Amino acid sequence: MSPILEVNDLTVTFPGGIQAVRGVSYQVSRGEVLGIVGESGSGKSVTSLAVMGLLPKNAVISGSVRLHGRELLGMDEDELVRVRGKAISMIFQDPLSAFTPVYTIGDQLAEAVRIHQKVGKDKAFKRAIELLDLVGIPHPTVRAKAFPHEFSGGMRQRAMIAMAIANDPDLLICDEPTTALDVTIQAQILDVLKTAQRETGAGIVMITHDLGVIAGMADRVLVMYAGRPVEEGRVDDIYYRPRMPYTMGLLASIPRVDGAEGPLVPIEGAPPSPKNLPPGCPFAPRCPMRIDACEQEEPPLVTIGDGRHVACIRSREIEHKNLSSTDVYPVPVIPPSDIQRVPREQRAKVLELDNLVRHYPLMKGAVFKRRVGTVHAVDGISFDIVEGETLALVGESGCGKTTTLQQIMQLEPPQDGRIVVLGKDSAKLDKASRKALRRDLQIVFQDPMAALDPRMPVGDIVAEPLRAHGQKNVSAKVVELLELVGLAAEHAERYPQHFSGGQRQRIGIARALALEPKVLVLDEPVSALDVSIQAGVINLLEELKNRLGLSYLFVAHDLAVVRHLADRVAVMYLGRIAEIGTVENVYDRPAHPYTQALLSAIPLPDPEMERTRKRIILEGDLPSPADPPSGCRFRTRCPKFARLSEHERRRCVEEEPVVIKLANAVDHGAACHYAEEIEVIPASDDLEEK
């Protein structure tokens, strides 16, 4: 079978000598899915933009890109326009900016059809409706007349896919198609992509940093590093028998939702800047298997075995000795803490939330504002955290986890309910004691760029909380803090932007630790980081917790990270807690249908498991928190509700479930009238036995 797309020795250089892509070659055949994996800056997106001919004019492109044997590079724009969207189409990461806001979705889809096919307006619109139906948009006739902003993120991405397959393309390029979406929506979209591929028989190039997504979708995988492919092969070979230290490190550094214990294996350092690459192998400075020869010449991509290519001079050795990532990478040792041996009941409570409520008024009108509704952002949640414990608050966007955090951090009297921090009720604090309490309650933000004042040297940033609480001699303490999080003392005089994302997050952690707090609130602390960097930060957090006896309130949407870091977990849905309990209980025996769906939606970085797994795919989107469903809030999307009898359903509609402790568990509760524990994640040991 001849390949649809052949890319040969593609290079892209931007002005200023920035070599974004340095010799990429791959082929995609009909019906095949090629996954391109790499961290940010590895050149994976630039490669696909070069294939589409969408790079700015000042980029110098060489090599060859052939579609059905026709050269695309250097083709003039008129011809290229006929190919783009017809033979190749692309799905972008951000579906909001990919649609024109002033035209309806149906019109835009019809336009895509009419550009490449000679059909009438009515017929094109009919085709648009068919396409929307195909990608699973409910009531397509009505929704086709809606504008992009009336669609939710997941729906928009579906519409984007509909547009991409409008002309039965031979090749679909998906650039991080699910990165901006929640996991349950991601599962839906991946499902739609598979349907789309089945319908059109197209080849797919799937670009992502998420190794879980690739494991479930791809047939072959191309791993990129610093603008070059470093390893290529069938998906099973790459995942089970990696031959390049970088791939090994990447696989070892991802936290897994099926829960292997022990610290993650981080890759030290950061990817090189494309402006000044090292002379030898670009990965050499971070590689634990580095020898002198690595730094002399960049290893070429050589073929080993059937369709496998590796760019590493020691790949033969890795194959002979059958080395795995734990042999290659030093596994960090995290000292255990003493406090964890004390039973939970005997430890002091550091944070307690009792029926916390936060509603926002929904206002309308410019001059005379009137209240038109209420957003039930947080609607009565209770949990507690004891000394030395990590509680994770998980849920999809819009479930109220950030509002909960803000309520805790503000230390103001809540609308309803109680917030008790270290035994002090936030409603009874005066100004001085509130400030004093802030010493013990600190926060680490999600985005390490936005959380640090760009105009402040790092030393000042770390010293700020110390000075705010009246400490005079801070320079020694700043150095100590920087060293605690793995930075050097001389970094104090630099500005945040001179640091990489992982280092910036470490600065944020150093600032939070400056006052030696007892409770640390972590707002998605690793979600903005690349996987290889993420592992280092997770390990650091774990180590600090054990060393300093901290308690964490950890907010995340990534359930794999949560499993790794947390002791207990609370799952939130639409402002309420759906399920709460120890990590083992909730992950291994989830009782609430929402938790079950959430856990089953997470892609595992394991192709074998991904193929055999059965997914619970939720229908539809999160209902608006301004108008939550009556009774159980989850019932509109609940797979269990659909299976219940008419009589049983009435209870879900009329009565709002509260968190009830499950009969046979010590620390496990679910807010479901018909809670039932089932297992949704295949245990990893089962597979090893096979």
Place this chain on the structure above:
Amino acid sequence: MRSKVVLARLVRNRQARYGSIALLLLVLLAYVGPFFGQYEWTDKDFMAFLSPPSADHWWGTTTIGQDMYAITLRGMQKSIIIGLLTALIATTLAAIVGAFAGYFGGWVDRVLMWGVDLLLVLPSFLIIAIVSPRLKNASWLWFVVLLAVFAWMITSRVVRSMTLSLREREYVQAARYMGIPQWKIIFRHVVPNLSSLLIIDATLNVSGAVIGEAALSFFGFGIQPPDVSLGTLIAEGARNATGYPWLFVFPSGMLVALVLSINLIGDGLRDALDPGSNT
């Protein structure tokens, strides 16, 4: 730490260095220069009306025989102070009012912006005309205040809208959660992030104040004859700029040099404060 780092960057900055040297030379010229001239600024040489630059009168003379060198330097003494002070007061006022209004919002915002709009709507010229007779005998520094009071409103509106987006940043939130007082957050996190805008505004204000002062002086407010300022000299010289260019070239040349040196310092300061620049 920050002041140390910024100072070190400022010293390393070439533009800032040249700008400061130029400004220092201009100030020296204005204050020390008169001692080297042969004439006082009050002297009138009845032997030389409108004579071009010569060995005797270095920069020529005016219609009534004043030595251009002496009066230009006398004018410069005034104008340097008027320009710098007005710019400083106006920009500081703009930054404070705008940042407080934007940061606090609510009634603080409404009251401050109401004041800004009022000042924008009022014909500033009229107010100055009404107020200045009362200031006839007061120090001319009052005049600086008056000039500054009508020069900051538009900038403060810009500052306010930029603050609205800055206050939502996570580092501002982080500072709030650290227990830092609100006013400190404004001066430590909000204003420094507006510094590029403020510095540009201040440098523009310097030349604006010197020229604006001349316009007012022309109508009889501000610096009154026989006293002079660069602005009044330029206004007078401009009428005869083609026939007797020295009347116009020297004062306006001094103004250009002054504004240029301030711009250089401003650019250098902006680069020193902005971690994104590579100097």
